[in-house]
Amino acid sequence: MSELSIETVRAAIESHPDPETGRPMGKTGQIVEVTVDGKNAHIKLGLSSHSAAIADEVAAMLESKVVAASPGANAKVEVVPHHRIAPRSGQAGLKIKSVILVGSGKGGVGKSTVAASLALSLQQFGSRVGLMDADVYGPSVPQLLGLEGRPAITEAKRIEPIRCGDMPVMSMGFLVERDQAVIWRGPMLHGSINQFLGETEWGELDYLIIDMPPGTGDVALTLSQAVPIAGSVVVCTPQEVALLDAIKAISMFRKVNIPILGMVENMSGFLCPDNGKTYDIFGRGGARAKAEELDVPFLGGLPIDIGLRIAGDEGRLAEVMANDEQARAPMDKIARAVVRNLASKAAAAPAKPSLPTL
Numbered sequence: 001m002s003e004l005s006i007e008t009v010r011a012a013i014e015s016h017p018d019p020e021t022g023r024p025m026g027k028t029g030q031i032v033e034v035t036v037d038g039k040n041a042h043i044k045l046g047l048s049s050h051s052a053a054i055a056d057e058v059a060a061m062l063e064s065k066v067v068a069a070s071p072g073a074n075a076k077v078e079v080v081p082h083h084r085i086a087p088r089s090g091q092a093g094l095k096i097k098s099v100i101l102v103g104s105g106k107g108g109v110g111k112s113t114v115a116a117s118l119a120l121s122l123q124q125f126g127s128r129v130g131l132m133d134a135d136v137y138g139p140s141v142p143q144l145l146g147l148e149g150r151p152a153i154t155e156a157k158r159i160e161p162i163r164c165g166d167m168p169v170m171s172m173g174f175l176v177e178r179d180q181a182v183i184w185r186g187p188m189l190h191g192s193i194n195q196f197l198g199e200t201e202w203g204e205l206d207y208l209i210i211d212m213p214p215g216t217g218d219v220a221l222t223l224s225q226a227v228p229i230a231g232s233v234v235v236c237t238p239q240e241v242a243l244l245d246a247i248k249a250i251s252m253f254r255k256v257n258i259p260i261l262g263m264v265e266n267m268s269g270f271l272c273p274d275n276g277k278t279y280d281i282f283g284r285g286g287a288r289a290k291a292e293e294l295d296v297p298f299l300g301g302l303p304i305d306i307g308l309r310i311a312g313d314e315g316r317l318a319e320v321m322a323n324d325e326q327a328r329a330p331m332d333k334i335a336r337a338v339v340r341n342l343a344s345k346a347a348a349a350p351a352k353p354s355l356p357t358l
């Protein structure tokens with residue numbers, strides 16, 4: 001092994017793109033410290049909470065780059081907080097780095113469950129996350145998370161969201177009675193969505209996850225005009241009918257120029273708790289095949305999980321996501337894939353280096 005030097009270590013890693021901005025880490029001040037002791041390198045790497053879900057994989061990737069540059073070396077990357085990147089905001093007052101829409105072509109495929117679990121999973125990894133239920137016709141987020149109450153209006157006439165732990169949540173469900181049907185005309189829908197987005201005190205967020213109403217493109221269009229949308233996640237079940245609707249959702253997002261981060265196959269197999277066998281009740285693998293056909297990433301599958309269904313019915317989804325690692329594992333995989341796909345988009349089109357500092 002040739003002598004391991006600080007220069008060799010830095011040269012091996014400094015061109016690696018920051019997952020959030022896509023800019024080379026050597027230029028962003030994220031390589032905080034490199035120390036070398038014989039064949040051992042220790043790197044302190046700054047990553048923002050936006051990248052929390054994939055921090056381990058970024059660290060492993062950099063360690064392997066050092067070893068490739070200097071075979072026989074040992075490298076250890078220690079991730080430390082890095083907050084020099086200011087949130088991008090599309091509307092006055094919004095400080096949200098990435099807005100992600102979760103949609104489906106068809107109702108009842110588990111879109112709200114996926115949206116809420118994605119938000120909870122990203123938060124568990126350490127990101128700052130908000131959840132907006134834009135499914136104004138059938139808001140189910142309050143039920144899934146066991147939230148109730150009316151949002152207060154602040155002195156500055158802004159909406160104080162209801163909180164699920166630390167996570168700000170806004171839903172039409174907080175404003176209408178549970179059994180009341182909401183009838184919307186186009187302009188009202190447009191107005192309420194803009195109000196939810198722009199007048200809610202979201203605070204500073206890495207991610208705002210938006211649960212979309214099924215089907216219609218109106219809300220996607222309204223949102224895409226109001227803020228830059230980082231991307232969309234399309235949820236479907238493995239059945240052919242759901243897949244056909246998912247194709248419609250993908251083409252709707254494409255029409256309004258919202259990038260597709262990928263497809264999630266929900267209800268992908270049922271693991272029977274009695275005998276440990278898996279039954280493919282709605283089929284399996286359909287979404288992966290369809291994603292390939294449509295040239296969109298496949299993010300992963302969520303099995304039919306009785307515990308998840310009961311948790312949703314009882315408003316304990318957040319509790320289960322916080323305490324049940326096995327139930328959370330498939331969603332964590334999907335959350336990592338979402339952040340990874342955002343990172344590759346950032347690497348393909350890096351943010352301008354002149355971003356202000358926080």
Ligand SMILES: Nc1ncnc2c1ncn2[C@@H]1O[C@H](COP(=O)(O)OP(=O)(O)OP(=O)(O)O)[C@@H](O)[C@H]1O
Pocket residue numbers: 104106107108109110111112113114135138140214266267302303304305306308309310312313
């Ligand atoms: N993977 C899963 N395992 C078990 N139950 C699930 C799963 N995904 C969703 N469910 C249950 O299916 C029902 C519908 O889910 P959800 O409300 O998330 O669907 P949706 O697509 O948002 O529906 P809608 O369009 O009516 O709002 C809920 O009772 C939920 O708990």
